[in-house]
Amino acid sequence: MRFSFENLEKTKEKFFFKSYIFKNLIITNIIMTSTSSDQTKIICNKHDIYLKTTDIKNVYTLDFSISNSKIDLNQFLGWKIYELLYELNKDILCDMKQFSTDKNNNNIQMYYLFKRFGKDLGILQRYMFFNIEKIDHSNDSVEFRSTLIQDDAYSTKLCQPLKSNFSIFNIKKINDKLHIKYIYHIDLEEQLPASMKNIAGILIKKLFWRVKTFIEKL
Secondary structure, eight states: OOOOOTTOTTTHHHHHOSTTGGGOHHHHHHHHHHTSGGGOEEEEOGGGOEEEEOSSTTEEEEEEEEEOSSSOGGGGSSTHHHHHHHHTOTTTEEEEEEEEOSTTSOEEEEEEEEOOOOGGGTOOEEEEEEEEEEEEEOSSEEEEEEEEOOOOTTOOSSEEEOBOOEEEEEEEEETTEEEEEEEEEOBOOSOOOGGGTTHHHHHHHHHHHHHHHHHHTO
């Protein structure tokens, strides 16, 4: 069955952002279709990291590669990549917690606390709390899929969740390169000036740029 995205603008998010999103093959197919090349628009390609918007509100894609022939890149085909995102961005992220939820370590709950940004615009401090499942792991590739955890345990009057309903994080090693594709939803749920409408998407790109730079200099 082929799906049309016409007239779905008001219903897409409700359809996608259920807790079982990634267990449903049809929904996954819709996500991949909507983020195909003819449905995206490049908003930043600095450092050869392509940040694109999609036809789904607040959904972005990142495409880039990491090159290094001096080290074994397979070491980054696992949870270590999430630890690097935190360790290399402590001017943006001020805390990280992770909790394994199964004995095989294929499912982890992850918490990131952001330093406050956009204070002059009235934006509160934000955190992300999400469940990550390792879907596919071979010798040369791995895929992680995350969904939002609806839990107010970390919420306060001054710190609120950064809405990120899902992500698909694919890493594939080919020769001396890691090819990375990251599809993610992120929404500040704020009324921002038009010039800042993609600020949340750009912030995530900055986290990955530092990971790319770090690995390539090893």
